[in-house]
Amino acid sequence: MEDIGSGARADQKGADGTELRAGSSEREMPAASLADEDYGFVERQLALVGDRDPLDILHRSPGEAAALFGRARPDFLTRPWAPSKRWSPLDILAHMSLTEWVFGYRTRAVLCDPEPVLPPVAQEHWADRCGGQIGSAADHLQDFAALRRANLRTWSTLTPNELERTGWHSVLERSLSLDFLLRLLAGHDLNHLNQLHQGLPPRNQ
Secondary structure (H helix, E strand, O other): OOHHHHEEEEOOOOOOOOOOOOOOOHHOHHHHOOHHHHHHHHHHHHHHHHHOOHHHHHHHHHEEEEEEEEHEHHOOOOOOOOOOOOOOOOHHHHHHHHHHHHHHHHHHHHHHHHOEEOOOHOOOOOHHHHHOOOOOOHHHHHHOOOOOOOHHHHHHOHHHHHHEEEEEEOOOOOOEHHHHHHHHHHHHHHHHHHHHHHHOEEEEO
16 A cells, blocks of 8 residues: 555555646656656566556465465564564565555546545554454455455456546645556565565475
8 A cells, every 4th residue: 555645664665656747647757757766666566567467467466475375384474574674474464455445445436436536545554553463364365365356356347448547646646547556556466475475485494
């Protein structure tokens, strides 16, 4: 849910916007609009997606997360995923599930509301109150998979014109298209799955 508008940081500074005119698509802006240091995270996450179909990534992520947790040593679930990092693999998984709520709402707001406004999220506060400390890995895997299935039912029906629909981020003061949001979420998945690969060694290691 990483939002630069929240002023919060976790393992990576978060945001979900580029410099856009109101009602425009990010595809209309030059690549240089992503060059500012504050938006380096956008380029990194979109680069993970590259030319791949974001829906394919979004389909695969819950199964990959389940496989990683299924093979992992239990004592690593609640350790920081890497030295000097705050979040554990369980925290990351809970964050991915919470992010699914946020992007599901944003999708429906952009798709259905006449003048959609996308509120920011204070991700550290969400994580501290509604994160990995509430429930087991199995609980969060189930939540993530169920929410992703529900969102994919909507995402898979989006037409090219609908993918260009935009919503206004109330803090960033930028318009974000559905196409951009899906690509950013796919990159968000890949980023956190990479962290889980690092933080969850198999039982035989």
